[in-house]
Amino acid sequence: MKERLRYKMLNPVIKDVKFFMAHTPGLVRHGSKPSREIKKNPETLELIQSSLRSLNEAIAYAPHQAMLGNIYPDELLNLPSPWYENPTTNNSPKGPHGEMVGEEIFYGLLKSVDDFGLISIEEELAKKSRVMIEKMGYLSTDALNKIEGSPLAEIEKQLAENSNTLPLTLGTGETIGLVTTDYADDPSLSPDILLENLTVKATATMALKSVLQSNAVNPESIDYVIGSGEEAIGDRYNRGGGNLAKAVAEAVGCMQATGSDIKAFCCAPIHATVVGGSLITSGVFPNIAVIGGCSLAKLGMKFQGHLRKDIPIMEDVLVGFAILMGPDDQTSPILRLDSVGKHTVEAGSVQQKIVEALVQAPLTKLGLKFQDIGKYATEMHNPEITETAGSGNVPQTNYRLIAALAALNGEIETGSKTRDAFVKTHGMPGFSPTQGHVASAIPFLAHALDDLKSGKYQYSMFLAKGSLFLGRMTHMSDGESFILEKNPATR
C-alpha cells in the first residue's frame, strides 16, 4: 500500500486578471429589456439605434479607461462629469488590465468559437474581421479558419424564410449576419439563448487567452478552469448544465485541464476564486484559471431611462474576465483563505448582519481593523448608468454600509463627514459596465494587484452579493468575501 501523500499546505496567490471588453451596439437590441420592448413596439428599435455610441466614444468613456487600467478608479472623481459628455482625451483601447474591441472584430470572434455552424456572418465583414483578429495574435490558424463568411443574399433569404433565426446587425442597423439553431423544437437551444452563450464563450475565451499570453503561461500548464458566469448552458433536459469552463479551456488550448462552473448569481466569481484557492492549497490542482463571460441579457437594461433623459445608451459593452491563480510565487498577493466571509442562511435578510458576516468577520479572523484595508471592492457598477435610470448609486450604498459598521464598532466617528471621508479613502466610484457577476468586486482586482505589489497598502477586501431571490427559489440573497494580502516575501 502506498504511503499516504503528505501535502505541504500552500498559500494560493492571485497572479493576474485580464478583462476583455467588446463594444457591441448592434447587439443591444438582443439584450433582455430591449428585445422585450421591441416586441411590444417595433418602433423602439429605431429609438435605440439613434442613441448608440460609436467605438471611439466607448473607448474614450472614462469608466472604461478605468476598467482597462489606464486610469485609477479614484481619478474618476477628479474628471469632469457627466463622463458621457466629457470623453477622455488621452485614451486607448488597450491598457495594462485588458482591451476593448469593436463589433466587427467581435462578430468574427463569435464565428471562431462557434463549433456547430450556428452563426453566419457576411463575407466582406468576415474577411475584414479575420485580418483584424489575426493582428491581435491570440487565435491559432485553425480558429482563424473558422471565420468564414456567407453571401449577404443568402443570409437575408434565411432571415426571411426561417423563423428560427435572429438577425445580427451593426450599431447602424445594417444586417451582417444571423444566428440560428440546429434543433428548433428545443426552447433551451433557441437562437437567442445560443447567441447569449456564444457571446459568453467568446469573451471568456479572449480574456483567458489574454491573461495567459501576457504572463507567458503555457495553456497546457493550467490544471483546472472554473467558470463563474450567469449563463445557463444546456438543452431541454439539462438547462443550466453548464461547464462553459471546459469549453473555454478547449478553445484556449488548455489541453491538460478540465473544469466546472460555480453558480451563485453575481457573487459566483468570489465563490469561484475561493474554491480555486482551496484547490491550490490542498494540492488537488495547483494552476487554476477562474473565468467569467459576459452578460448579453444586460445590454440596454436601463435603456428606457437613458432615452428619457436623451443621453446615450451606456449599456453597450460586453465584458469577460480571466483570473490566473497558483501556489505562492513569493511575489503575487496572497488570497487569505483564513479570512473568507460568508453570508450564512442564519444571517437572513438583515442588512447589518449581512455586512457583519461579509466585512467584520473576515477582519476579526485576521485581527485587522476596518481602516487596515486599503481598498474595499464591492459592487462596482458605474453609477452614471444606474442613477440616470433611477436605480441609485450601488457602490456608494455598499461603502456607506461598511462605514456605518466601522462607526458602530467605534473605529470612526459617527456623522456624514467621517463617513464620506471613509468612503473616499477606502472605497471608490463605480466604474464597471452593468454586467452582473463581472461588476461584482472583480473590476477592482487588477488595480488591487497593482496596489498590493507596489506596496500602496497591505490588504484589500473583496465582497460580492448575489440576488438569489430573482430565481424564485428563496427570498434570500447571498454573499461571500475574502481579503487579499501583499505577499510577505516582498515586504
Place this chain on the structure above:
Amino acid sequence: MVNLLFLRKTQPHDKILCNARREEHKMDLKGKNVIIVGERDGVPGPAIETLVKSVGGTPALVQTQCFV
C-alpha cells in the same frame, strides 16, 4: 385599502424606525394590507416585512429587487 410601502433608500433598520418616529414619516399600517418592495443593496423585502408585521400591518406581497 392597500398601502404601497416603497422603501428604496438604503438605511439601516434603526434609521428607518428613527424616520418613522418623525411626524412627517408616520404611517398607520395597523390592519392594512401592504405591498413591500425591498432592495438587495438597501433594505431587503423580508426585513421590511418584519417591521410591517411589528406595527400590525399585513404584508400582501413581499418582493426584493436587484437594480443592477
